[in-house]
Amino acid sequence: MREAYESQLAQIDIALVAMAELVGTAIRGATDALLADDLAMAELVIAGDSEINQLNADVEEMSILIAALQAPMATDLRLVMGAIRMSGSLERMGDLAVHIAKQVRLRYPNPSIPAELSDTFAKMGKAASKIVEQTGEVIATRNTNLADVMKNYDDILDDLHRELFTVVLSDDWAHGVEAAIDVTLLSRFYERFGDHAVSVARRVIHIVTGEPYAK
Amino acid sequence: MREAYESQLAQIDIALVAMAELVGTAIRGATDALLADDLAMAELVIAGDSEINQLNADVEEMSILIAALQAPMATDLRLVMGAIRMSGSLERMGDLAVHIAKQVRLRYPNPSIPAELSDTFAKMGKAASKIVEQTGEVIATRNTNLADVMKNYDDILDDLHRELFTVVLSDDWAHGVEAAIDVTLLSRFYERFGDHAVSVARRVIHIVTGEPYAK
Numbered sequence: 001m002r003e004a005y006e007s008q009l010a011q012i013d014i015a016l017v018a019m020a021e022l023v024g025t026a027i028r029g030a031t032d033a034l035l036a037d038d039l040a041m042a043e044l045v046i047a048g049d050s051e052i053n054q055l056n057a058d059v060e061e062m063s064i065l066i067a068a069l070q071a072p073m074a075t076d077l078r079l080v081m082g083a084i085r086m087s088g089s090l091e092r093m094g095d096l097a098v099h100i101a102k103q104v105r106l107r108y109p110n111p112s113i114p115a116e117l118s119d120t121f122a123k124m125g126k127a128a129s130k131i132v133e134q135t136g137e138v139i140a141t142r143n144t145n146l147a148d149v150m151k152n153y154d155d156i157l158d159d160l161h162r163e164l165f166t167v168v169l170s171d172d173w174a175h176g177v178e179a180a181i182d183v184t185l186l187s188r189f190y191e192r193f194g195d196h197a198v199s200v201a202r203r204v205i206h207i208v209t210g211e212p213y214a215k
Numbered sequence: 216m217r218e219a220y221e222s223q224l225a226q227i228d229i230a231l232v233a234m235a236e237l238v239g240t241a242i243r244g245a246t247d248a249l250l251a252d253d254l255a256m257a258e259l260v261i262a263g264d265s266e267i268n269q270l271n272a273d274v275e276e277m278s279i280l281i282a283a284l285q286a287p288m289a290t291d292l293r294l295v296m297g298a299i300r301m302s303g304s305l306e307r308m309g310d311l312a313v314h315i316a317k318q319v320r321l322r323y324p325n326p327s328i329p330a331e332l333s334d335t336f337a338k339m340g341k342a343a344s345k346i347v348e349q350t351g352e353v354i355a356t357r358n359t360n361l362a363d364v365m366k367n368y369d370d371i372l373d374d375l376h377r378e379l380f381t382v383v384l385s386d387d388w389a390h391g392v393e394a395a396i397d398v399t400l401l402s403r404f405y406e407r408f409g410d411h412a413v414s415v416a417r418r419v420i421h422i423v424t425g426e427p428y429a430k
Binding site: 060063064067068071072073077078080081084085088165168169173176177178180181184185188 | 275278279282283286287288292293295296299300303380383384388391392393395396399400403
């Protein structure tokens, strides 16, 4: 019985780590699509989201089953309840990758971003990819020290988001209002992606330590 | 024992309805602040968010306690687990009201929106206020028919968001790039607000009917 229970708890972790991996693939694909105006890649990212959504539903169902059948306590209970919030955050990160991919599809065959911002978005994509990689690792290993590393990548995303505003609002901006809105929204998607990753890390800390969840 | 248990479940509902009321106050306050460039009102909305966050934490704690002590089944279990997602959505709606209020604070004493868009944002504020009112009611009454009414308000928000793009991208737009970005983000906050409200209604339907949660 205890063994079956441990295995059920492990299944939740496995599903969450799988979600983090899929979200990583999605944000890398979305960034590649954005930088190369690659419609096929954008479509792949959009189609891939259903698998993430399915895992989100699976995590909820598993958590409910365990809560009902096993009456878990303490850390296990925090894990079961926290898993629902973590999978919600990961699902939302997948949605943000899809938002980026849909923007590529909307503007195709035109480029989604001006060439001068390629470098900025490449950096955002890299930081986002790194932060979701750490997200999977913090779930898998419960190594809460990784939360600090994640915070660094989140700061990078915030800084890039702010820098982009400076570019868009400068007198040199030659791409008009629509492009300004496009890149601002795109940049916001990356910035929000980082926020959700950090919230997953905080949730893991809460599960491990029992300390109140710091918003 | 059964009585204490019923009362605990009722407490969760009461907390969720209270969240919906506070979120309603927040979005109305944020809209008033936006339309009247009212810094004091914006500050009120920003300060009020901590109460919503506290209720969100309370709902989670109550849900965990009930799951641990009472081993609820079927509808009750869906309620306990669903409450965590619903309070997460309501908390996020509060954040979106705060985003609007912070934008007012950022631009103060300048107006946050051009006068010609006052009417659009007034309509958004009204639809957002209505949709969160319905959100509280659907939680309190379990009247899932209200979900259709909410869908209407969500459609209104989506339409207004799309209309705003047309205005901002027209040749007549005379307010430059920064204002275009500002109003697009503001409009997006209202549009997302509606999405989260709809997701709460879907969650109530799931609790009542046991049907799979439709994303």
